[in-house]
Amino acid sequence: MAMHKSPIRLLLGIAGLLMAISCSNQPPKNTEKTNMETTEKKNESAIFPRGERAPADYFTGMVYLQMLAQKTGDNDYSIGSVTFERGARSNWHTHPAGQTLIVIEGRGLYQEKGKPIKTINKGETIICNSNIEHWHGASSESQMTHIAITNDKGQGGVIWLKPVTDEEYKAGGK
Amino acid sequence: MAMHKSPIRLLLGIAGLLMAISCSNQPPKNTEKTNMETTEKKNESAIFPRGERAPADYFTGMVYLQMLAQKTGDNDYSIGSVTFERGARSNWHTHPAGQTLIVIEGRGLYQEKGKPIKTINKGETIICNSNIEHWHGASSESQMTHIAITNDKGQGGVIWLKPVTDEEYKAGGK
Numbered sequence: 001m002a003m004h005k006s007p008i009r010l011l012l013g014i015a016g017l018l019m020a021i022s023c024s025n026q027p028p029k030n031t032e033k034t035n036m037e038t039t040e041k042k043n044e045s046a047i048f049p050r051g052e053r054a055p056a057d058y059f060t061g062m063v064y065l066q067m068l069a070q071k072t073g074d075n076d077y078s079i080g081s082v083t084f085e086r087g088a089r090s091n092w093h094t095h096p097a098g099q100t101l102i103v104i105e106g107r108g109l110y111q112e113k114g115k116p117i118k119t120i121n122k123g124e125t126i127i128c129n130s131n132i133e134h135w136h137g138a139s140s141e142s143q144m145t146h147i148a149i150t151n152d153k154g155q156g157g158v159i160w161l162k163p164v165t166d167e168e169y170k171a172g173g174k
Numbered sequence: 175m176a177m178h179k180s181p182i183r184l185l186l187g188i189a190g191l192l193m194a195i196s197c198s199n200q201p202p203k204n205t206e207k208t209n210m211e212t213t214e215k216k217n218e219s220a221i222f223p224r225g226e227r228a229p230a231d232y233f234t235g236m237v238y239l240q241m242l243a244q245k246t247g248d249n250d251y252s253i254g255s256v257t258f259e260r261g262a263r264s265n266w267h268t269h270p271a272g273q274t275l276i277v278i279e280g281r282g283l284y285q286e287k288g289k290p291i292k293t294i295n296k297g298e299t300i301i302c303n304s305n306i307e308h309w310h311g312a313s314s315e316s317q318m319t320h321i322a323i324t325n326d327k328g329q330g331g332v333i334w335l336k337p338v339t340d341e342e343y344k345a346g347g348k
Contacts, residue, residue, distance in 0.1 A: 045219070047278050047279075047296055047297050048297050049297075068299045069274055069299050069301060072272075072301060072303075073303075074271055074301075074303060074304050075272060075274060075301070075323075075325065076250060079274065079276070079299065079323075097248055098246075098248030098249060100243055100249060100253065102242060102253070102321065104221050104278070123221050123222050123223075125242045125253065127243060127246060127248075127249070129246075129248060130248050147276065147321070149249075149251075149253075149323065151248055151249065
């Protein structure tokens with residue numbers, strides 16, 4: 001989630017252009033229509049826009065980030081809304097100054113290295129202490145959206161590590 | 175709604191029983207039915223419990239606070255979900271280290287001393303800079319719930335001042 005906006009916007013722009021070209025040549029399949037309707041329904045109840053695709057280097061599956069606030073003079077943190085589609089998750093990572101997650105939609109998973117995977121639900125707040133290796137994401141049967149308040153006291157917000165393998169995820173991903 | 179599930183289930187059970195008896199004798203009035211349906215919808219969509227009544231010394235009208243996280247070693251802030259019923263608002267106040275508001279439901283009002291009243295809506299994030307006198311609350315036609323991230327760097331989170339008068343509120347409370 002410590003990422004630059006412009007390359008992502010460029011990629012999204014290209015993807016959008018390709019989709020527009022593709023759509024003008026052939027009508028969307030029924031399954032696509034259903035997906036679009038589902039997305040529209042989601043947007044009605046969603047608090048924030050879904051945002052831009054998060055970088056595949058740091059996430060497995062479809063993950064979206066909508067920034068809500070940048071670090072300021074008063075605030076030693078940035079805030080974003082992160083949406084994980086079913087089965088999607090972050091890489092293993094640590095926060096040099098910690099992070100707070102507030103689940104606002106769906107059901108997800110959270111695991112600190114060496115501990116069991118925990119299910120996290122809408123309405124729950126999770127404190128990720130500094131320098132603890134962990135990952136979070138959606139469960140396999142539900143998407144999950146959380147607000148992430150990422151502390152940054154001069155050492156950056158996130159140190160990204162290796163992806164969470166399917167075996168690691170499946171250990172608690174039911 | 176800082177309440178235990180079992181007494182509520184009991185009350186709902188009794189209410190259901192009474193309604194069933196009542197329905198067999200006379201149909202419920204339309205207004206009662208509508209109110210109940212509205213309440214049920216609210217409870218289904220709410221992310222957090224409404225919490226406990228906020229102190230009348232610092233708020234006008236019905237305001238509720240559900241704490242989500244306390245200040246910790248990593249986090250120089252506490253987090254709460256604050257629900258203002260229609261027309262309710264905070265006193266004028268300042269934050270020695272600032273505050274961030276994230277509106278998650280309804281429509282509200284926000285005013286800094288000497289500036290016009292601003293309407294704030296679901297999905298908006300508001301940065302309250304340190305030592306700026308201001309107030310926030312619901313609009314007169316809608317309740318409002320916001321997450322409040324209140325910075326505390328050793329000087330406390332809030333300095334409370336005088337109530338927002340009806341005249342001050344009505345200047346932008348439509």
